[in-house]
Amino acid sequence: MRAKQLTALLTAAAMITGMCACGSSGEPAGSGSKDGGAAAAGVETTESGEIVKQDPFFKYEEPVTITTFFEISPTLENFKESDPDEIYFFQQMKEETNISLDYLWYAAKTADDSVQKKSMAIASGELPDFMLVNSAQLGMLAKTDLINRDMGDIFEAYASDDLIEWTTCEGMGAIKSATYDGEMIAIPLVSGSIDNTPMLWIRRDWMNNLGLEMPETMEELYDVMLAFKNDDPDGNGVDDTTGLTIHNDFLSTGMSDVVGLFNGFGAYPGAWVEDGNGGLTYGSTTKEARQALEYLAKMYQDGLIRVDFSSVDGTAASEELIGGTSGLFYGKMFCGGWPLMYGAQNDPSADWVALPLPSATGEPARPQTAISIEAYAVVSAKCEHPEAIVRMLNYFIEKSTAEKEEYNRCLVSYDGTTTNFPLMYIMLRNDYALKNLNAHYACMEAVEKEDPSALSGEPLAYYEAIMKYQDGDIAGGYMGQKIFGDDMSSYTVIDYYHQNDLVLLDAFYGEPTETMGQKLTLITDAVMEYYTKVIMGTDSLDRFDEFVAECNALGLDQITEEVNAWYLEQ
Amino acid sequence: MREKKKKMSVKMMMKREWPFYVMLLPSLILMAVFAYLPMAGIVMAFQDFVPSGGIRGFFTSRWVGLDHFKYIFGLADFRTVLGNTLIIAVAKIIAGILVPLVLALLLNEIRNVVFKKLTQTLVYIPYFLSWVILGGILIDVLSPTGGILNRALGAFGMEPVYFLGNPDTIRPVLVISDVWKGCGYNMVIFLAALTGIDQSQYEAAKVDGAGYIQQMLHITLPGILPQVVLVTVLGLGNILNAGFDQVFNLYSPIVYEKADIIDTFVYRLGMVNLQYSISTAVGLFKSVISFVLITTSFGLAKKFANYRIF
Numbered sequence A: 001m002r003a004k005q006l007t008a009l010l011t012a013a014a015m016i017t018g019m020c021a022c023g024s025s026g027e028p029a030g031s032g033s034k035d036g037g038a039a040a041a042g043v044e045t046t047e048s049g050e051i052v053k054q055d056p057f058f059k060y061e062e063p064v065t066i067t068t069f070f071e072i073s074p075t076l077e078n079f080k081e082s083d084p085d086e087i088y089f090f091q092q093m094k095e096e097t098n099i100s101l102d103y104l105w106y107a108a109k110t111a112d113d114s115v116q117k118k119s120m121a122i123a124s125g126e127l128p129d130f131m132l133v134n135s136a137q138l139g140m141l142a143k144t145d146l147i148n149r150d151m152g153d154i155f156e157a158y159a160s161d162d163l164i165e166w167t168t169c170e171g172m173g174a175i176k177s178a179t180y181d182g183e184m185i186a187i188p189l190v191s192g193s194i195d196n197t198p199m200l201w202i203r204r205d206w207m208n209n210l211g212l213e214m215p216e217t218m219e220e221l222y223d224v225m226l227a228f229k230n231d232d233p234d235g236n237g238v239d240d241t242t243g244l245t246i247h248n249d250f251l252s253t254g255m256s257d258v259v260g261l262f263n264g265f266g267a268y269p270g271a272w273v274e275d276g277n278g279g280l281t282y283g284s285t286t287k288e289a290r291q292a293l294e295y296l297a298k299m300y301q302d303g304l305i306r307v308d309f310s311s312v313d314g315t316a317a318s319e320e321l322i323g324g325t326s327g328l329f330y331g332k333m334f335c336g337g338w339p340l341m342y343g344a345q346n347d348p349s350a351d352w353v354a355l356p357l358p359s360a361t362g363e364p365a366r367p368q369t370a371i372s373i374e375a376y377a378v379v380s381a382k383c384e385h386p387e388a389i390v391r392m393l394n395y396f397i398e399k400s401t402a403e404k405e406e407y408n409r410c411l412v413s414y415d416g417t418t419t420n421f422p423l424m425y426i427m428l429r430n431d432y433a434l435k436n437l438n439a440h441y442a443c444m445e446a447v448e449k450e451d452p453s454a455l456s457g458e459p460l461a462y463y464e465a466i467m468k469y470q471d472g473d474i475a476g477g478y479m480g481q482k483i484f485g486d487d488m489s490s491y492t493v494i495d496y497y498h499q500n501d502l503v504l505l506d507a508f509y510g511e512p513t514e515t516m517g518q519k520l521t522l523i524t525d526a527v528m529e530y531y532t533k534v535i536m537g538t539d540s541l542d543r544f545d546e547f548v549a550e551c552n553a554l555g556l557d558q559i560t561e562e563v564n565a566w567y568l569e570q
Numbered sequence B: 001m002r003e004k005k006k007k008m009s010v011k012m013m014m015k016r017e018w019p020f021y022v023m024l025l026p027s028l029i030l031m032a033v034f035a036y037l038p039m040a041g042i043v044m045a046f047q048d049f050v051p052s053g054g055i056r057g058f059f060t061s062r063w064v065g066l067d068h069f070k071y072i073f074g075l076a077d078f079r080t081v082l083g084n085t086l087i088i089a090v091a092k093i094i095a096g097i098l099v100p101l102v103l104a105l106l107l108n109e110i111r112n113v114v115f116k117k118l119t120q121t122l123v124y125i126p127y128f129l130s131w132v133i134l135g136g137i138l139i140d141v142l143s144p145t146g147g148i149l150n151r152a153l154g155a156f157g158m159e160p161v162y163f164l165g166n167p168d169t170i171r172p173v174l175v176i177s178d179v180w181k182g183c184g185y186n187m188v189i190f191l192a193a194l195t196g197i198d199q200s201q202y203e204a205a206k207v208d209g210a211g212y213i214q215q216m217l218h219i220t221l222p223g224i225l226p227q228v229v230l231v232t233v234l235g236l237g238n239i240l241n242a243g244f245d246q247v248f249n250l251y252s253p254i255v256y257e258k259a260d261i262i263d264t265f266v267y268r269l270g271m272v273n274l275q276y277s278i279s280t281a282v283g284l285f286k287s288v289i290s291f292v293l294i295t296t297s298f299g300l301a302k303k304f305a306n307y308r309i310f
Helices: A002-018 A088-097 A111-124 A135-142 A151-158 A161-168 A173-177 A204-210 A218-230 A259-264 A287-301 A314-322 A340-346 A387-400 A404-410 A435-449 A457-470 A474-484 A490-499 A514-536 A541-569 B002-046 B056-060 B067-074 B078-108 B113-128 B131-142 B148-155 B167-195 B199-207 B212-236 B244-250 B253-259 B262-270 B276-304
Strands: A064-072 A099-108 A130-133 A187-190 A199-203 A255-257 A272-274 A280-282 A328-331 A352-355 A373-379
Touching: A064 A111, A064 A130, A064 A387, A088 A099, A088 A387, A088 A404, A099 A111, A099 A387, A111 A130, A111 A135, A130 A135, A135 A373, A151 A387, A161 A173, A161 A187, A161 A387, A173 A187, A187 A387, A199 A204, A199 A490, A204 A218, A218 A259, A218 A287, A218 A328, A255 A314, A259 A287, A259 A328, A280 A541, A287 A514, A287 A541, A314 A340, A340 A474, A352 A474, A352 A490, A373 A387, A387 A404, A404 A457, A435 A457, A435 A474, A435 A490, A457 A474, A474 A490, A514 A541, A514 B253, A514 B262, B002 B056, B002 B067, B002 B276, B067 B078, B067 B276, B078 B113, B078 B167, B078 B212, B078 B253, B078 B262, B113 B167, B131 B148, B131 B167, B131 B244, B167 B212, B167 B244, B167 B253, B199 B212, B212 B276, B244 B262, B262 B276
Parallel strands: A064 A099
Antiparallel strands: A130 A373, A187 A373, A199 A328, A199 A352, A255 A328, A272 A280
């Protein structure tokens, strides 16, 4: 009997434990560098306290091993754990810097796998020497003593001019977002924010079938959607087409969202924008957002959006674009590759082109985006060579700007038929903000001169793809043509944004304010719920002011105050 | 004198049975390491937990008392979410016992072994599929634009119904699909219990002139009652687990008011800010409720069905 009671107790106990099993210490993962090199540790200062610049391209005298983890990107098919070591880039890094990497764990690059493993590492306090984290994880780490807080000084002392230029070419926002309580606690790994602007993708062959003009205003866009829905644009005699493809998470930009549509009305959901009185306001609750919602609700009523869009996820939406039942969606520049390239494999006549955002205001629409930080590199407090992380970034940028042959060997090689991306094996990397736009310019110049001899690396691969497309291999060259080509491609649109200075950056890029950390998810949640209901007609736009009041009650008021206090300091 | 005798008997018992205790030891150690030690993590529910290297975080984090619980219960949506969780979970528990029970009784009457086994296997199969897969299938099947179910309804001249996007239909969809997926499991338990009933009882009943229905009411049902009670008691422990995987794959903002459950709500809350403390607080809350319910139902089972699980 006693044994039975014990089992009962244990069973009950096991249930209690279920949810709280995290937090206690796991086995110690290897931490700290394994062997030391004496050169270049610490930061020297002059008598006046200024930091002495060190040689950014120094080499350790003794081999240094830095521990980290490996995130397996979905593009790496058949990945083996030995693969990264066989990359020339890392062999050469060992040669030039005496640094080698030791991966403590490997994880697929998904929210479930990689993000969770990192959160576990943080919770257990056993960080590798350096790790890439997202802003939420950085916020948590900022409160701990697990990470090196002198990265600002180390960065200043060791960063090469190129690294500083790449990190700050879009302003100090990236650095500021990694600065907590006045200390830079991580190195922001940036890419081009301009690459993340929304644009409108449209099927030109359908437009030609129906004899329509490319839309420039939201009214014209509405007529195009009506025609796409009702006038059988694909000419197959079946009523199987839709007006605009959107999915259930429609405020997350990328593919088939509606952020670009909101921008057409001068509304910037989720972003902090200037309110015209010198302050900042939250873009999801403005009167312009209301107009955009009204437009979307009307679209839903007229059957221009799938009746069950709230059950359509990103994958299902991409299938609609590939499957030839949709000819319109808002998306970013990469859509010319994924998913549209796969549509061209099914049907080469699917001639998608990119357009600048149509506008309802009479002024050109301003595409919204945020300072683009791919990740933050945090360095463990136990790491003996924090400067090695900066050294590796210097090395990466050195190779990124290297001459054709060395660049190809290290990062992107093209052997005439296939493009290889050793780049995908490199975790610690960043992008020059205008890299892709410059690649587009270089391609355009080469196409015009019919001479690719000035090209190398990525631009050359794109050029070859454009040539392929123009020689009739539509599917093979689709991605190059639609993203980097000269004919209404992603970068002709981005070039237009760039030339006309239209890009609108989220004005808030600081450390999340206190209330923001606690309550912003409640507000974004409420926004998604209300927006979805309004579009589907189960809630009314007349309640918009009430909805704004609800958001304020949830804490938006207070967050706005804190954001404005931050803004005043800038 | 008597006491001495008793002590002797324990000693003798140990002498006789010590190998069994040694055999039990590994599982006790495992249980202690994996179930009891981690329970220390409960303190996070009462702290503003900031990790600082293993268990050190428990000592360095700030104590906040019941702040996290106040925060959770203070959220305007929490009552809706708690209500949804209870309604969906209770419906699932009830349907999840009745349907397999009826299925088991029906199957038990079938004499064709091939048909019986085949049916049993087919009913059991969905149990092994994950909700990620089934979610995708259900979204397709229930789609108002060309889903198989709506086409069937259309054949009868009905307007297409957006089952997953309508607050009135989402709960039935959740309960029915859950029962469809899971009923094979309980059905097998009940079928196993049915084979354990002494066949001579049926023979005796037939001699006394009892029909199928009477046999079922007076022999079959009482015969498997302990298993039904067991399944119910274990089910009650899940009263606050309305099925994260399922709901997460099938719901959308349009039906939050009827389908958002504690687990999905906390998931969305915790997404942005690694909120260790809040999720621990919610976990503790759920565990305490489950513990109380299991203990109560255990007592009730003993009192009314005179049945002990342990």
